[in-house]
Structure formats: C-alpha cells, structure tokens
Amino acid sequence: MDKTVNRSxxxxxxxxxxxxxSSSGFMGQSTEKIALYVMLGxxxxxxxxxMLAYLIRSNVGDWETLSQPWNPLSNRxxxxxxxxxxLCSSISFEYARRMVRSDNEAGILRGLMLAGLFAITxxxxxxxxxxxxxxxxxxxxxxxxxxxxxxxxALHGAHLILGLTFWSTTMGRAWSGSSPxxxxxxxxxxxxxxxxxxxxxLLLFFILAGxxxxxxxxxxxxxxx
Amino acid sequence: MTYADDAEREELHEPQxxxxxxxxxxxxxxxxxxxxxxxxxxxxxxxxxxxLMRMQIGLPGVIDMDAATYYQYxxxxxxxxxxxxxxxxxxxxxxxxxxxxMCGARDMVFPFVNMLSYWAYLLSVIILFASFFxxxxxxxxxxxxxxxxxxxxGTPGSDWGIILMLISLAxxxxxxxxxxxxxxxxxxxxxTHGMTMMRMPLSVWGIFVxxxxxxxxxxxxxxxxxxxxxxxTLHTSFFMPAMVSLGQQLDYxxxxxxxxxxxxxFFGHPEVYIVALPAFGIVSDIISVHARKNxxxxxxxxxxxxxIGGLSFVVWAHHMYVSGMNPYFGFFFATTTLIIAVxxxxxxxxxxxxxxxxxxxxxxxMLFSVAFxxxxxxxxxxxxxxGNVIVDVPLSDTYFVVAHFHMVMGVAPILVVFxxxxxxxxxxxxxxxxxxxxHIHFWITFIGTYLIYFPMHYLGVLGMPRRYYAYEGYDFxxxxxxxxxxxxxxxxxxxxxxQFLFIFNMIWSYFKGRVASPNPWKACSLEWATPDTPPIHGxxxxxxxxxxxxxxxxxxxxxxxxxxxxxxxxxxxxxxxETDDQLMEQHGDGHQPSEA
Numbered sequence: 001m002d003k004t005v006n007r008s009x010x011x012x013x014x015x016x017x018x019x020x021x022s023s024s025g026f027m028g029q030s031t032e033k034i035a036l037y038v039m040l041g042x043x044x045x046x047x048x049x050x051m052l053a054y055l056i057r058s059n060v061g062d063w064e065t066l067s068q069p070w071n072p073l074s075n076r077x078x079x080x081x082x083x084x085x086x087l088c089s090s091i092s093f094e095y096a097r098r099m100v101r102s103d104n105e106a107g108i109l110r111g112l113m114l115a116g117l118f119a120i121t122x123x124x125x126x127x128x129x130x131x132x133x134x135x136x137x138x139x140x141x142x143x144x145x146x147x148x149x150x151x152x153x154a155l156h157g158a159h160l161i162l163g164l165t166f167w168s169t170t171m172g173r174a175w176s177g178s179s180p181x182x183x184x185x186x187x188x189x190x191x192x193x194x195x196x197x198x199x200x201x202l203l204l205f206f207i208l209a210g211x212x213x214x215x216x217x218x219x220x221x222x223x224x225x
Numbered sequence: 226m227t228y229a230d231d232a233e234r235e236e237l238h239e240p241q242x243x244x245x246x247x248x249x250x251x252x253x254x255x256x257x258x259x260x261x262x263x264x265x266x267x268x269x270x271x272x273x274x275x276x277l278m279r280m281q282i283g284l285p286g287v288i289d290m291d292a293a294t295y296y297q298y299x300x301x302x303x304x305x306x307x308x309x310x311x312x313x314x315x316x317x318x319x320x321x322x323x324x325x326x327m328c329g330a331r332d333m334v335f336p337f338v339n340m341l342s343y344w345a346y347l348l349s350v351i352i353l354f355a356s357f358f359x360x361x362x363x364x365x366x367x368x369x370x371x372x373x374x375x376x377x378x379g380t381p382g383s384d385w386g387i388i389l390m391l392i393s394l395a396x397x398x399x400x401x402x403x404x405x406x407x408x409x410x411x412x413x414x415x416x417t418h419g420m421t422m423m424r425m426p427l428s429v430w431g432i433f434v435x436x437x438x439x440x441x442x443x444x445x446x447x448x449x450x451x452x453x454x455x456x457x458t459l460h461t462s463f464f465m466p467a468m469v470s471l472g473q474q475l476d477y478x479x480x481x482x483x484x485x486x487x488x489x490x491f492f493g494h495p496e497v498y499i500v501a502l503p504a505f506g507i508v509s510d511i512i513s514v515h516a517r518k519n520x521x522x523x524x525x526x527x528x529x530x531x532x533i534g535g536l537s538f539v540v541w542a543h544h545m546y547v548s549g550m551n552p553y554f555g556f557f558f559a560t561t562t563l564i565i566a567v568x569x570x571x572x573x574x575x576x577x578x579x580x581x582x583x584x585x586x587x588x589x590x591m592l593f594s595v596a597f598x599x600x601x602x603x604x605x606x607x608x609x610x611x612g613n614v615i616v617d618v619p620l621s622d623t624y625f626v627v628a629h630f631h632m633v634m635g636v637a638p639i640l641v642v643f644x645x646x647x648x649x650x651x652x653x654x655x656x657x658x659x660x661x662x663x664h665i666h667f668w669i670t671f672i673g674t675y676l677i678y679f680p681m682h683y684l685g686v687l688g689m690p691r692r693y694y695a696y697e698g699y700d701f702x703x704x705x706x707x708x709x710x711x712x713x714x715x716x717x718x719x720x721x722x723x724q725f726l727f728i729f730n731m732i733w734s735y736f737k738g739r740v741a742s743p744n745p746w747k748a749c750s751l752e753w754a755t756p757d758t759p760p761i762h763g764x765x766x767x768x769x770x771x772x773x774x775x776x777x778x779x780x781x782x783x784x785x786x787x788x789x790x791x792x793x794x795x796x797x798x799x800x801x802x803e804t805d806d807q808l809m810e811q812h813g814d815g816h817q818p819s820e821a
Binding site: 026031034035038039041042045046049050053056057060061062063140141144147151224225 | 228334335402405406409410413414415440441442444445447448451452455459460461462463476478479480481483484487488491550551554
C-alpha cells in the first residue's frame with residue numbers, strides 16, 4: 001500500500017550538506033546559483049542561434065567576412081587587446097571569489113575593483129573597434145557581416161553591462177563593509193557569469209573575425225537555405 | 226539545510242495595503258490571476274476578430290470589410306491566441322498558481338521577478354493592442370510574419386504595425402523568461418519535505434518541461450524579431466533579398482527569407498508543445514481525480530513528456546515543406562515528425578487506460594478532459610497526414626491545415642483550459658462554479674467546435690484555399706462549399722457567443738456560487754491540502770506539508786476513503802483503517818461508522 005519507497009526513484013531534493021550562506025537543494029546548489037545556470041542556458045541558446053544565423057547567412061553571395069585581408073578586422077590587434085582586458089576582468093573576479101573564501105576583505109575589494117576596471121576597459125575597447133569600422137565606412141547596413149558584428153558585440157556588451165550593475169552594488173557594499181554575506185554571494189555569481197561571458201566572447205571573436213577560410217568551411221556545413 | 230527548512234524558519238511578511246496585495250503583488254496566486262485575466266481579455270479580443278473574419282467568409286456583405294482588414298484580423302487573431310492567450314495562460318496562469326501549491330512551497334523563489342514578469346507581459350499586450358490605433362493599423366503579414374512581405378510596403382501595417390508587433394514579442398519574451406526562470410528554479414529547489422521529482426503531479430511535470438522548452442525556444446523568436454526590426458528600421462539585409470517594390474529598387478540585397486522561416490519555426494514548433502505539455506499534465510491530473518483511479522504508467526508519462534520536449538526541437542522544418550528544401554531534409558523531418566507520435570500515443574493510451582474501469586464521475590472538468598483526449602487524437606491524426614511531405618504539399622495551402630491546426634492547437638488546449646478552470650476554481654475562489662451552466666457551456670463548446678472544424682477538413686480536401694478573404698467567383702468551388710461556409714460561420718457565431726456563459730459563470734459564481742469545501746473533488750495532490758481555502762499568503766501556516774506518497778492514491782484497497790492525500794503517512798492510513806474496522810465490528814456489517 002505504501003508507495004513511499006517505490007516512488008522515490010529520483011530524490012533530487014534532499015541534501016544535508018548545505019553551504020553556510022544559503023539553503024541548498026538541487027545538486028547542492030544555492031537557489032540563486034541554479035537560477036544563474038538556467039539564465040546562462042537561455043543566453044547560450046540566444047547566442048548559439050545568432051551564430052548559426054550568421055553562418056547560414058554567410059553562404060549568400062553578398063557576404064564579406066570582416067577578417068578578409070582587405071577588410072578592417074584583418075588587423076585584430078585591438079580585438080586581441082580587448083580579449084586580454086576581459087580575461088583580466090575574469091581573473092580578477094576569480095581572485096575576488098577566492099578572497100571571499102579566505103575571508104580577506106581587502107582582497108575582495110581589490111579583486112572587485114580590478115574586475116570592474118578591466119571590464120569597463122573592455123567595453124571602451126569594443127566601442128573603439130566600432131569607431132574604426134565607422135571611420136572606414138563599414139556601417140551597420142553596408143554588409144550583413146557588419147550587421148552581425150554590431151548586433152552580436154552590442155548584445156554581448158549589454159550582458160556585460162547587466163553584470164556591471166550587480167558589480168556596482170556589490171562594490172558599494174564591499175567598500176562600506178555592509179552585508180558581507182550578500183557581497184560573498186554576488187561575487188561568487190558574478191565570477192561565474194564573467195567566466196561565461198569571456199568564453200562566449202572567445203567564440204564570438206572566432207566567428208566574427210576568425211580566419212575567413214575556416215569560417216567559410218563551417219558555413220558550408222550550415223548551408224540550408 | 227534545505228530550502229523548505231529555510232522557508233519554515235523565515236517570518237512571513239503579508240502585504241497590508243490594497244496596492245501591494247492586489248496590484249503590485251508578489252504573491253504567486255495573485256500574479257496567476259492577473260496573468261489569467263489579462264490573457265482571457267486578450268483571448269476575447271481574438272475571439273471577436275475570428276467572429277468578424279467568419280462573417281466576412283460566410284456572410285460577405287453583412288459587414289463591410291476590405292482585404293487589408295481581413296489579413297490584419299487573421300494575423301492578430303493567430304498571434305494573440307497562440308502567444309498572448311495560450312502560452313501566457315498555461316505558463317503564467319496555471320504555472321504560477323499550481324507550481325508552488327503542488328510542490329508545497331510558500332511562493333515562487335523570486336517573487337519580485339515574478340511580479341516583473343507579469344507587468345512586462347501586460348506591457349507587451351498593451352504594445353500589441355496599441356497597433357490597432359497607429360497609422361496603417363496592425364500588421365497583416367499573417368501570424369508567421371514571413372519576410373519580405375511583412376515589412377514591404379503594400380502589406381497592411383507595414384509602417385508601424387509590424388514594428389509594434391516585433392517590439393511586443395520581444396517584451397513578451399523577456400516576460401516569459403523572467404517567469405520561466407522562476408518556474409524552473411522553484412520546481413528544482415523549493416519542493417517541500419518528501420516531494421521528490423517522481424512524486425510531483427504531472428501538471429507540474431508538464432509545466433516544468435514546457436518552461437524549459439520556452440526558455441530554449443523563445444530566443445529563436447527573439448533573434449528573428451531583432452533582426453527583422455533592424456531590417457525594417459535600419460535597412461540591414463538579414464532577411465530581405467534584393468527586390469523591386471512598387472517600381473522602386475529597395476536598399477536591400479542578399480537577405481534570406483528562408484533563414485527567417487528556419488528561426489521562426491525553431492521557435493514555432495516547440496511552441497506547440499509549450500502549450501500542449503501543460504495541457505497533457507493537467508488532463509492527466511483531472512482524469513485521475515474524476516475517475517478515482519491512479520494515473521496509468523506515471524513514470525512512462527513523465528518520460529513521454531521529456532521525450533516529446535526533446536523531439537520537439539528536431540521537427541521544425543515540417544512547417545516549411547512548401548518553401549523548398551533538400552529532399553533528404555524533408556525525409557529527415559518527416560521521420561522525426563512521425564517518431565514524435567510514439568511518446569504522444571503512449572500518453573493517449575495511458576489516459577484511456579486510466580479511464581478504463583475507473584469510477585467515472587462525469588463532472589464538468591472531466592467532460593472537458595475526455596473531450597480533449599478525443600480532440601487531440603483527431604487533430605493528431607491529421608498531423609500524421611501533414612507530417613508526410615507528399616501529402617502536405619497539396620494540402621498545405623488549403624483549409625485542411627486550418628482544420629488540423631485549430632483542432633490540435635486551438636480547440637484541444639482550450640478544452641483543457643476550461644476543464645482546469647472548472648477544476649481549480651473552488652480552490653482559487655472558495656466557491657464552486659455553477660454546474661448547470663458548466664454543462665451547457667461544455668456541450669455547446671464541444672459539439673460546436675466539431676461542427677466548425679470537421680467540415681473544414683472536407684473543404685480542404687476539396688481544394689478550398691486558405692488565406693483568401695473572399696471566395697466568390699472561383700468556379701472550382703461547388704455551391705456546397707459556400708453553403709458549408711455559411712454553416713460554419715453561423716455555428717462559430719453561436720459558439721463564440723456561448724463563451725459568455727463561461728464568463729458569466731465565473732463572475733456570478735464568485736459572488737453567489739456554492740461555498741466550496743477545501744477539497745471538493747476529494748483529490749490527493751497538495752494544493753487541496755492547504756489549511757485555508759483560498760490559500761493565504763504563504764500558502765501554508767507555520768509548517769510546510771510533509772509528503773509521504775505520490776499524488777495518485779485513489780481507491781487504495783484497505784484505506785478508509787477512496788483517496789489518500791499526499792500528506793498522509795502509511796502509519797496514519799493504517800491506524801485509520803484499524804479504527805474503521807473496529808467501528809465496523811461494533812456497529813455490525815452494513816452500518817457505516819458515524820465518524821471516520
């Protein structure tokens with residue numbers, strides 16, 4: 001009569017080893033962390049579809065990959081510099097996260113400050129790439145490759161700006177020394193988000209400004225139109 | 226320490242003012258009602274549009290409608306019904322109401338985000354409806370919004386209508402994402418003590434998997450909306466090919482309309498299951514309760530939901546057979562389409578086997594649920610026809626598709642919506658809906674929909690094309706087709722008007738309906754075990770419920786009642802049975818104990 005044993009095939013919900021700061025459930029993760037992972041799934045879907053659209057669209061004859069030798073992104077030095085900035089931002093957040101674990105307040109503040117500064121530098125760097133494109137006459141509607149470049153970098157930047165709003169409130173709290181638990185939690189989540197955005201940027205960088213032959217080869221696998 | 230432990234320790238802060246209680250509410254039940262009422266109002270607008278369209282087709286000349294207006298009504302009717310009514314009602318309405326109650330949670334895990342989700346949804350509806358009042362009116366591009374015609378001059382609403390439609394969709398997707406984030410995280414995280422994943426009612430499973438589909442599929446619509454918006458406003462060429470319009474060479478070149486179709490249907494097909502999976506789950510629960518039998522093959526039902534969800538991402542191009550594609554693609558998508566019939570058929574068999582030899586109570590919710598099973602089978606069968614390339618090509622542009630689509634995606638889910646509202650209304654309001662009006666509403670709706678859509682299959686096979694705004698002067702259509710069109714229109718008008726019975730019933734019963742007991746259907750799942758009806762803010766008092774069993778313990782041999790609530794432990798059932806046995810012995814056979 002009792003279904004208790006038979007029906008508990010997948011008991012995901014009970015977990016006795018909870019982190020100190022937040023309640024845990026699914027896979028031992030905090031609620032906010034699970035929500036973050038779900039959100040990253042949605043963002044991944046968004047960018048994957050955009051990148052697939054990019055590859056599919058690039059099969060049409062009017063396409064001009066921006067990294068062709070005669071196009072501006074054949075010189076990728078600014079983009080590499082921006083990549084380095086985002087990497088440093090990501091590393092700084094990881095440093096801040098580790099400082100949280102060792103309860104080093106000064107270290108947390110140092111890590112957060114550097115992470116924010118590098119991230120803002122990255123954004124400024126991206127805008128300067130846009131400026132270079134505009135200076136060379138590569139506007140949004142001049143070629144579909146340009147359109148994708150502007151849209152994808154803008155969307156990626158928008159996600160980083162969203163992250164920076166959380167960063168700014170955390171920074172304020174860390175500076176004033178208030179709600180250390182909240183600082184710890186958001187630093188942890190921001191670090192994960194930043195690593196994700198860095199990995200995403202590497203993928204975007206490759207797709208948008210990678211070797212034209214490789215991109216063309218990938219595109220040929222997606223030629224469904 | 227689990228989330229449920231924390232929820233029990235934390236103090237509840239009940240909102241005090243009218244505004245925080247009913248308007249800017251963060252309570253999932255209020256948000257569910259806000260979502261539902263907004264969706265129903267939007268649905269009534271779409272229903273009115275369909276009545277006007279049918280008047281134009283069946284009784285031309287009675288109203289003065291031009292072709293542009295007809296196409297605008299078609300577009301708005303389709304988009305409102307699919308996205309702003311059904312998706313919003315199943316996820317925002319039922320998802321919000323049922324998930325925390327059925328999982329034994331106090332609320333969604335992020336109540337503020339949940340509130341934002343509703344207001345963003347309302348904003349999307351307002352933006353959409355605003356397009357009725359802008360120069361040129363709403364878009365008339367068809368609900369699939371295919372470029373290039375959607376944004377080309379000459380298509381109704383190509384000025385502002387299409388822009389507002391795309392912005393509205395983007396806002397809706399943001400709203401759905403905020404809601405979806407809550408539903409998934411709440412299911413994973415906030416289930417009460419003992420509520421394992423495999424003890425969750427199938428309604429929660431359906432909504433949970435549908436939400437995951439929504440979170441992964443809506444980005445495809447978001448991507449296409451952004452790209453088309455840029456094509457329309459900043460003259461990029463994502464989707465727009467080089468073309469001449471009204472004698473002028475346009476700025477566009479090289480864009481791919483087919484790319485849009487792929488993106489749209491990558492969203493569009495999972496969208497069918499975003500609506501269908503919650504309906505599957507809800508129907509499973511309703512028939513189990515009203516047949517007084519446990520659901521047949523619970524685990525199979527869960528895995529079928531998951532399998533259908535997964536497969537729904539690899540069938541999208543069956544909507545595009547007539548767009549032209551590599552024949553191997555057609556073969557692939559036809560095969561996957563037919564494969565998805567397997568888990569779906571498993572569900573249908575299990576529903577029928579649940580009904581088999583059950584103690585059937587033909588209540589209004591049960592009638593709607595049984596009608597759903599029948600309708601879904603009818604609509605699904607014609608789906609098997611259309612899933613084959615060679616059958617789809619000649620039928621694609623005919624009323625056969627209209628009939629199939631409305632049966633499987635329109636009538637079937639809306640029957641579940643009605644059944645679910647009749648089923649859970651007592652918990653939501655504390656009063657029963659009027660049964661007589663409910664029966665009249667059911668029979669008119671059920672028979673009416675069949676009288677409308679069965680003849681459409683015939684018209685389709687006859688070759689009557691869809692998307693035409695007038696059918697006079699086409700020699701290949703016999704007189705009988707015109708007569709049928711008149712018949713369908715008359716039935717549609719009666720059916721549409723009959724829906725006001727339902728609206729009246731909801732309003733009248735709210736004030737005058739019979740007061741409902743906490744568990745009027747004698748159901749096992751947690752929402753019927755709340756200490757208060759309607760449930761108070763926080764759903765449960767100091768302690769959250771503890772779950773000891775699945776949600777389908779009906780007619781358990783030896784149990785004192787024909788249902789055992791999820792909160793009842795085995796020991797409690799045993800001791801109640803013993804007490805009953807002792808009382809029976811004291812009173813002698815044939816005497817029911819006065820107090821069980």
